[in-house]
Amino acid sequence: MNTKHLFLSTALLGAFASSAYSQSNTTGAVQGAVVDSKTGEKLPGVTVIATSPSLAQAQTAITDENGGYKITDLPPGDYLITFYYADITLERGGVNVGVNKVTPVFQKLNQAQAGGEVVKITDTAPTIDPTSTTQGITIDKNYIKNIPVPGRTFESALGAAAGSQGDQLGVSFSGSSSLENQYYVDGVNTTGLTFGTVGSPVINDFIEEIEVITGGYNAEYGRATGGVVNVVTKSGSNEFKGSVFAYFQPGALTAAAERTPNNASSIDATGDLAYYADFGFELGGPIIKDKLWFFVGVAPQVSKVDITRTTKRQTDCRKLEASGNLSTCDARLQAMGGNADSVPDVDPKTGFYITDTLDEEVRSRSARALSFLGKINYAATPENQGQLAIQAQPGQSESPGIYGPATSGSKLSGLTTDISTKWTSKFNDNKTEIEAVIGWHREKISDDPYDPSQADKPLQVLYDGSLGVWGPGFGAESNATNEGCRDLPPGMSDPYPLLANNCPMDTAPYVIGGPGSISNDLQQRRAAKLSVTQRMKAGGSHEIKAGIDVEDNTSNTARLYSGGAFIQNYVGSDLIRVNRWVQLLGKMGSPQVMGNTDPRYDNRCSTPDTSGQTMGNIQYVCDYITGDLGAPGTEVSGNTLNWSVYLRDSWQIQPNLTLNAGVRYEEQRLRYAEFLRGQVDPLTNETLGKNAMTMTGMLAPRVGILYDWTKEGRSKIYAHWGRFYESIPMRINDRSFGGEVNFQQDFAPSQCGAPDPRIGGPIGNARNGEGCLTDPNAVGAQERLIGASGVLIAPGIKPQYMDEIIGGFEYEILDDLKIGVSFQNRRMGRVIEDVSTDNADTYIIANPGEWSSDEEEKLMDRIDRVDPANLDEKARLTRQLNLFKGIRIFDKPRRDYNALQFTMTRRFSKKLYVQGSYTFSKTEGNYPGLISYDNGQVDPNISSQYDLIELLANRVGPLPQDRPHYIKLDGYYTFDLKKAGNITVGTRLRALSGVPINALGGHYLYGGNESFLLPRGQIGRTDFEHSLDLRLIYARNLGKNMQLEFFVDLHNIYNRQGTAGVDDNFAPQFKLSAPNSTSGTEQNANPVSGGTYQDLIWVKTIDNRGNESAVPIGKNPNFRNTTGRYSPLNANFGMRLNF
Structure with a gap:
């Protein structure tokens, strides 16, 4: 780390220690003004007190000369706000405070009223935050409790945010991929280090509130070009309270899943939940009243998935009649009047081979885990408070092999741990606040072979053969399968003797041997944050916040194949x-x-x-x-250091006009694996030091403006512009900077x-x-080293960033009913990816499509200074120059997201809560993000998307996350049955456009699904999908402060098992010589730039040197067929005893 920058950051904090903004990312605030109800006179000196079961000690503020006040550092929950002026007392209950939100509470007070009595104000406080331009949603514990969210951890609720959608690895926001998010639990960054996934999945019963920011986040947040998820867990208070809960989802209450057969394969696999169950308790209360409180939660979880493994054989007994229909099955030879012609039967309506089912076998995947949360809160005084929290999640799972012997599977074990401590102090009549947070996030995962006898066996994948040979050969198939797949001459027990291969494995391989890649990985993040906040008067009211945060990230990753x-x-x-x-x-x-x-x-x-x-x-x-783990070369140690400093000012020019301006500066240092340091780089001929790549100059300005035309916090018109930088996950450390060869x-x-x-x-x-x-x-007949030449880093490489513009309005048209309309534009400004300008021999981590002319001149000057006699050095540098210049040939990455959002919220009042949104959006470009959705690769910033120039054609178009229409509607209503209890009905509706379908082919260097044969999205879209979920809760009071609840969930109640994915692979990497053959050749193809589906008949294969042949490509028989479906109708139930 550059100490000069750290000294500068510390100096900034000191400069603003007498000036800042007061609410952390685990608490909220209440602010407003008190005026005379008749004259409108501003009333200074009014005492305002906030109390709540969520708050350990009451918090107090005194109105200033303008009648204004603000109470900060309030845990999320419902509050009673009490106003004291002379002998007049007013109480306003039901004021909801959300995490990282400011709730406006403006109060009118009649100075002429008689004193001595308490006046209770019944109208509700607005739900619009008049200080923030952020987009997103706050999800409280009542939402999680009453809405049938499709899971048991906080990720299941994130889909409530407008502009969000699920992808393979989580939830994506506003056109970004799910690996571009940042996740915080109780103020500590718990984002997974290797890829950027959810690092610590907190179970719902331990959660107080979730803040989901989908855009417009302030300078406090960085290292994200997607969304920010801020989870606040429950804490103890002066009241003992808690619950005992149980949740069960039996497979017997799940409808039969629609099968997704794999055409031209003789094994189909369909997973069905056998059961999921969790149970546990959560309890909080005082250790020392008004001083020390605790919270603890424990919840074991167990699950099992049954995978029905169906074996099948192709038939040869039908013919296509003149009507276009298939005849009935007659397996006799044509010469004998039958239909056997040595060609497998194909259904003309679906394109699927017609098969006979031979046998079914169930193999099961099981998992067990434990969620634990412990927390201690301490208040030295109301102004000085601290917190210590620990979260642990151990787990194990077992997964047998599916496409082959069960022994080729694996067993997995892991432990995720988070420990954090926080201290907050207020000074200067609560106008100044200092907050310090220290956190440790740790993820450990390791695996073992499913069968210990296979531990030293290599994983072997068999392609293009027959299940009739492999089944009996490896003893993994049943007698029924082995007998049904036998290929015999006519007159014997083979019903289709003219088929050379009854049971081909064309589109799915057969897996034998050991577990393959060995995992024994440990990732850790040690983080510290310090912020200073203050309010001051200068041309209005200013709330200034400055802060610094540092993260030291380490990884230890195994590099070993079994056998x-x-x-x-x-x-x-x-x-x-x-x-x-x-x-x-x-x-x-x-x-x-x-x-x-x-x-x-x-x-x-x-x-x-x-x-x-x-x-x-x-x-x-x-x-x-x-060898064994721990032997030389089997473990790679990586390190990344992140640090940032920020400053922002929320300037309230008028009570209803606010200007927010801030700036964030970040740096990231990605370091070489320890064993590489001091070695000579084969490409640069220079000794490798500590830092492999240093990202500096990440200056992220953000500015927003808000106007409240009601002057009561019931409306706002707002606009925001900001720049956001990516934090590169540590996968690049393991591979590019870890000496992977x-x-x-x-x-x-x-x-x-x-x-x-x-x-x-x-x-x-x-x-x-x-x-x-x-x-x-x-x-070998051919040999190739991948990674032997090392990895070049383009001189002058710059960080990846995104720019965002937001504009919109919110208005509370009725008490408790808020509507909103907004427009959001996101554009990638620059991307970091690895490219190759010499046909995959050398990889360069660069900004595709751009390389600095200044850096070119520097390198040319260096070449000119080389001793003329040193021909090798001159040739090496000249080659580097040519490689770097080739970066400019690549298309610049582009991802444009434009969305129009309509939102509506009716908060829970008078028994009804409703929340809905409609998003019309377009996500277009040639760069999906940190996930390569098209080929399934998960290698952030070093994917194959920009490796080869010849594969860039046809990549511009609607991206995989492009869903133009998305409707979301959630709500619940409570029926009061008086002494009989109450019934709550909760619903969750989703309706969304399908995703684009592509036509992909293989590449001779990179394998399948790498070549866009046609322009992105040319084939069309999957179907428009929709589903409805229902939750029924019956609750009854058992006595003082004790309530028993029973609930049942119905997910996908009309059992629409829509298409979740299709096979985009038009040309399989290997083409068989005939549909039922056991031999064939490798086939690859180049894109048809700007082509249409009709052009595919002219596409020719290319050889292993990239030369086009005269041989047409063969079509994948499974192309455009469904490969995944949404879950069928299922039910789960549970109970909860609250006390």
Whole structure:
């Protein structure tokens, strides 16, 4: 860290220690003014007191010369606000305070009224925050309790926010991917370090309130280009209170799931919930009344998913009649009057092969976990308070193999821990506030083989073969499956003897062996934050806040395959590919090799020389990474240091006109793995230091303005502009800065021992890939090192950021009823991705489409200064210059999000709560975000999206998160049955557009789903989807302060199991020579720039050097078929005893 910057940050805090803004991201505030009800005169000296069951000690403020007041640091909940003026007392109850929100409470007081009695004000306080331009939603515990959210942790409620939608790894907001969010629990950043997912899933029963910010967040928040989720858990108070709860979802109350068969595969798998259950308690109360309080919650969880594994065979007994319909099944040969013609039957209406079901088997995945939360709160005085919290979530799971023997599965165990402490102090008549937070977030995950006997076996994936061979060969299939898949001559027990392969595995592989990649990963974040806040008068009222936060992030990641390798066995193509993790010592003949004394480096690794310096391969001395965890090379340690400082001012020019202005400065230092430091970089010929990439200059200004035309906090017109920078997840540390090198060897089967009858092959000559490992010095027919040349970082690389514009209004048209309309525009300004300008030989972490001309001149000057006799150095630098200049050829990443949102909220009052939104939006461009939705890759900032220039065509269009229409409606109503109790009915409605469908193909270097054969979204969209959920709650009082509740949820009550995903792969990477064949060839294709579906018939395959052939691509028989559906109708029930 640059200490000069830290000293500057500390000086900024000191400068504003007498000037700031007062509410943290775990509390809210109440503000307003007191005036005479008849004359409108501003009343100074009024005592305002806030009390609540959520508040340990009453908080007090005195109105100033303008009658204004503000009470800060209030935990979320309902408050009683009491006004004392002379001998007049007014009480206003039901004032709801949300986390990180300011609730306006303006009060009129009649100075002429008689004193001595308490006047109770019955009208409700507004719900519009007149100080903030943020977009989003606040979800309180009543919402979670009464709305049928589709899960048991806080992520299940996040979909209530307008502009949000689910994706593969979480919830995305406002056109961004879910890995661009930041998650805070009790003020501590708990975002997952490796990818940016949810790091600590808090169970709903422990939650007080959730703030979801989908845009316009202030300078306190950074490191996010998606949304910010702020979870506040429950705390103790002066009252003992808590609950005992149980929740159960049995599989028996789930409707049958619609199957999603995989065309041209002989195994289908469908998961059905067998059961989910959790139970536990939460309790809070005083240890020392008015001083010390506790809260504790414990909740074990267990679940089981039954996966029905269906085996099937293709048929050959039907013909297409002149009417367009299929005939009935007649398996006799055509010469005998039947329909058998050696071609598998296909349903002309669906395009699916017609199959016979052979057998069904259920394999189960099980999981168990525990959620624990403990918290201590301490108040030295009402102005000086502290908190200590700990959260722990241990868990284990078991998953058998599905597409192969069950023994190829794995067992997983993990532990997530969060510890935090916070202290808040107020000074200067509560006008100055200092808050300090220290937190530790830790994630540990490890796995073991499902079958211990397979621990030392490599994972082997078999492609393009027959279940009729693999089933009996590996003993994983039933007798019914083995008998039904046998391929026999006519006259024997095979009902379809003309089919050469009754049970092909064309579109799904068969997995055997050990668990594959070994996990033994530990990620930790040590964080500290300090903020200073104050109010002051100068041309109006100012609330200024300054702060600094520092995060030290570390990761320890395993790099090891079970059995030392991962094998891809292309049975139908006579190819076995062996993948190994390796460590390189250096090139043959290099000083590192000549002086080596380490016996580990006893292998040879070669790779094609694409630099043009030689005509053949480059030879390296290397070490195959094998053995147990902890052995040299099997663990990678990474580190990233983040720090930021911010300053913002909320200037209330008039009581109903506010200007918010702020700026945030961030830096991020991503560091090399410890074992790489001090080594010579093979690309730059320079010794690697500590920092691999330093992101500086992240200056993020933000400005907003608000106007309240009612002057009572019941309306606001607002606008906001801001810049937001990404915080790069640590996956890049593990891979790009962790010395990741993978050695691929392609062997002919004849190099791998004797034929293995269990594998089969076109003529029974296929080998087991394990035979390729017996000789560590074996040389493959083709060999390639991925990552051998290291990773270049483009000089002058700049941080990734997004700009945002928001405008809109909110108005409380009736008491408790608020409407809003807003427009939101988000544009990616710059992206960080790895690119290759030399056909995937060298990777450069860069800003695609741009490279500084100043940096070009610097490098050219450096080349000019090289000693003319040093030809190697000059050639190396010249090559780097050409590589960097190639960055400009790439298309600039673009992601444009434009949304018009309509919102409506009727808060809970008179038994009714309603919340709804309609969002019309467009998300377009060529860059989806940190998730590569199209090929399923999750490698933030180092995905394949910008690796090759030839794959950039056709990527512009509607992005995967583009859903033009999204309707959300939530609500509940409580029926008061008097002494019989009460019944609450809660509903949750969702209706949304489908997602774009693409036509994808394979690439000879990168595999399947990498080439956009047609422009993005050309094929159309999936269907418009909708669902309705229902919750029924019956509650009855059992006595003083005790209530028993029973509830039942019905999700997807009309059982619409819509399309959640389709197969976008038009051209499978491997094409069989015939639909029922066991042999074929690899096929890849380049994009048809600007093409249409009709053009696909002209697309030709390309060879392993990128040259186009005369062979047309073959269509995936599963193209556009449904691959995933939404959950069927299901029910769950539970109970809760509140006391």
